[in-house]
Amino acid sequence: MILVIVGPTGVGKTKLSIELAKIYNGEIINADSMQVYKGLDVGTAKATLEERQNIKHHLLDIKEVWENYTVFDYQKDAREKIEEIKAKGKIPILVGGTGYYIKAALYDYDFLEENNQSNKYANLTIEKLNELLSKYELSINIDKNNKKRLIRLLEKLETGWEPEKKDYKLIYDDVYFIGLTTSRDKLYDIIDKRFEKMIIPLIDEVKPYFLKQIDSKALKTGIGYKELWPFFENKKTLVEVVKECQKNSRNYAKRQYTWFNNQMDINWFNVDYVNFNNTVKEVVEFIDNK
RNA sequence: GGAACCGUAGCCAAGUGGCUAAGGCGUGGGUCUGCAACACCCUGAUCACCAGUUCAAAUCUGGUCGGUUCCU
Numbered sequence: 001m002i003l004v005i006v007g008p009t010g011v012g013k014t015k016l017s018i019e020l021a022k023i024y025n026g027e028i029i030n031a032d033s034m035q036v037y038k039g040l041d042v043g044t045a046k047a048t049l050e051e052r053q054n055i056k057h058h059l060l061d062i063k064e065v066w067e068n069y070t071v072f073d074y075q076k077d078a079r080e081k082i083e084e085i086k087a088k089g090k091i092p093i094l095v096g097g098t099g100y101y102i103k104a105a106l107y108d109y110d111f112l113e114e115n116n117q118s119n120k121y122a123n124l125t126i127e128k129l130n131e132l133l134s135k136y137e138l139s140i141n142i143d144k145n146n147k148k149r150l151i152r153l154l155e156k157l158e159t160g161w162e163p164e165k166k167d168y169k170l171i172y173d174d175v176y177f178i179g180l181t182t183s184r185d186k187l188y189d190i191i192d193k194r195f196e197k198m199i200i201p202l203i204d205e206v207k208p209y210f211l212k213q214i215d216s217k218a219l220k221t222g223i224g225y226k227e228l229w230p231f232f233e234n235k236k237t238l239v240e241v242v243k244e245c246q247k248n249s250r251n252y253a254k255r256q257y258t259w260f261n262n263q264m265d266i267n268w269f270n271v272d273y274v275n276f277n278n279t280v281k282e283v284v285e286f287i288d289n290k
Numbered sequence: 291g292g293a294a295c296c297g298u299a300g301c302c303a304a305g306u307g308g309c310u311a312a313g314g315c316g317u318g319g320g321u322c323u324g325c326a327a328c329a330c331c332c333u334g335a336u337c338a339c340c341a342g343u344u345c346a347a348a349u350c351u352g353g354u355c356g357g358u359u360c361c362u
């Protein structure tokens with residue numbers, strides 16, 4: 001059995017995962033693209049040691065902020081951890097909001113080994129990229145304005161890879177997808193309040209990186225991190241920055257719903273914030289009766 | 291009580307007689323095989339209301355309602 005806990009940022013995935021780990025003798029595998037980084041704790045809402053309650057957590061803090069980590073790496077790491085945990089006779093519990101990582105780990109996504117790191121397409125215009133792509137006969141739809149994806153597609157085509165529209169299949173048996181949700185209003189309220197509370201400690205967390213002039217993919221893309229730079233440079237006020245972070249988090253939550261609703265078959269549960277045990281009970285019942 | 295100005299989508303806002311009323315933000319929906327907390331796509335209005343002028347009005351005239359500023 002493998003348990004997968006998904007949902008938008010802020011719903012309460014972490015809390016549920018720890019309860020389920022206790023009940024089912026499980027170990028947690030992080031499925032959040034930002035929590036793999038060491039030092040990014042406050043902004044990623046990483047579970048504290050205390051919250052982890054001695055439950056073993058994997059793929060947390062495995063990279064330095066300046067390192068790069070992608071789905072490709074995650075797929076390998078997560079699959080390895082799943083085997084490792086199963087071998088011990090325990091239950092792997094994947095928890096996180098990065099749908100793409102989860103899908104790549106659990107479904108038959110076959111990434112090819114690539115070694116070319118040439119950036120030969122980086123400086124081309126979108127028009128030029130489309131022109132290059134028009135030489136291939138493709139059966140899939142392409143985002144003709146999405147430069148990043150166009151470049152990626154060209155690079156892959158060069159390796160001889162052929163794009164196809166396919167239905168991805170799970171590569172494991174007995175996988176339970178549990179989605180945590182609540183009303184949009186409630187979720188946005190949680191997100192806004194959570195940010196107000198975390199902003200001061202967050203500044204303490206991020207300021208050293210700014211002072212050391214460390215710039216990295218993680219710091220440049222993580223919500224709660226990228227927005228802080230203008231504040232440190234005195235180009236924006238704290239209020240402006242907080243509002244921006246809240247908005248970006250809300251938008252992110254919406255995109256997560258889009259993914260989970262359309263890319264995976266999720267069993268959704270409404271969170272009971274007054275008595276979380278009810279939610280745990282409901283989920284346990286679902287798992288036991290299936 | 292009087293005068294001036296204003297009233298275009300959830301918000302900001304262009305248009306001041308003539309093709310299907312710009313744009314921005316937000317909101318909602320969506321795409322997805324290597325940066326995924328990424329990137330990209332889609333998304334809305336008979337212009338406060340009524341009457342009139344005109345071939346034609348968000349644009350002109352009159353009235354009503356609402357708002358802002360000023361005067362006594």
